[in-house]
Amino acid sequence: MAADPFPVVLALERIAPVVAAYPKPAMFQLADEGFRSVFEQLVACMISIRTREEVTLRLSRGLFATAPTPAAVAAMPIERLETVLAQTTFPERKARQIHDIAVATVERFDGVLPCDGATLQSFNGVGPKCANLTLGVACGIPAVSVDVHVDRVVHRWGAVAATTPEQTTIALERIVPRERWIDINRLLMPFGRYVCTAALPKCSTCPVNDLCPRIGVTRHR
Numbered sequence: 001m002a003a004d005p006f007p008v009v010l011a012l013e014r015i016a017p018v019v020a021a022y023p024k025p026a027m028f029q030l031a032d033e034g035f036r037s038v039f040e041q042l043v044a045c046m047i048s049i050r051t052r053e054e055v056t057l058r059l060s061r062g063l064f065a066t067a068p069t070p071a072a073v074a075a076m077p078i079e080r081l082e083t084v085l086a087q088t089t090f091p092e093r094k095a096r097q098i099h100d101i102a103v104a105t106v107e108r109f110d111g112v113l114p115c116d117g118a119t120l121q122s123f124n125g126v127g128p129k130c131a132n133l134t135l136g137v138a139c140g141i142p143a144v145s146v147d148v149h150v151d152r153v154v155h156r157w158g159a160v161a162a163t164t165p166e167q168t169t170i171a172l173e174r175i176v177p178r179e180r181w182i183d184i185n186r187l188l189m190p191f192g193r194y195v196c197t198a199a200l201p202k203c204s205t206c207p208v209n210d211l212c213p214r215i216g217v218t219r220h221r
């Protein structure tokens with residue numbers, strides 16, 4: 001007999017009060033601070049790729065203080081943008097990609113990027129993770145965004161058996177109701193960062209300990 005599917009929604013409900021004690025994911029924090037346009041969210045997510053949360057927050061705030069509109073970013077020399085982004089990973093590549101998006105926003109979209117996933121993913125450097133996070137946070141459109149933390153957690157639960165984040169995204173879209181799609185990243189990113197950590201997850205105090213098969217976990221706290 002097949003095992004019961006992992007109750008993802010129940011897990012999200014238990015995890016919500018636990019992660020409230022930890023910092024919000026950078027994109028949600030930036031939205032709270034007013035950086036909630038499609039352009040700002042997309043750019044901040046690109047900065048966040050393979051970059052620590054604290055650095056993402058600092059560089060995003062710094063960039064938007066220096067250049068508060070897509071037109072202002074488009075007007076920056078790329079070398080200046082590289083300097084602003086120097087502490088992120090791949091600053092030259094990200095500077096070029098972000099500059100291209102700023103120029104396109106001004107020239108093709110009259111300064112306002114649309115809430116449209118296909119448009120966002122048409123830009124170099126933008127994949128489903130950042131496009132979907134932007135749709136969710138900036139536009140309030142249900143979308144699943146899978147980062148390394150989300151991917152690790154749902155695999156430990158046995159909720160998903162996928163080999164790429166894109167497959168994980170599709171699998172989660174099938175098993176989680178649309179009204180909880182934005183919550184997947186909002187809740188599971190900090191949960192994976194602070195509780196279900198890559199090394200030595202905190203299973204003994206975990207709110208879903210009784211539900212979790214701990215797939216692949218060999219040592220825990």
Ligand code: SF4
Pocket residue numbers: 156157195196197201202203204206207208209212213214215217220
């Ligand atoms: S019980 Fe352990 S492996 Fe399972 S979700 Fe909690 S911390 Fe992660």
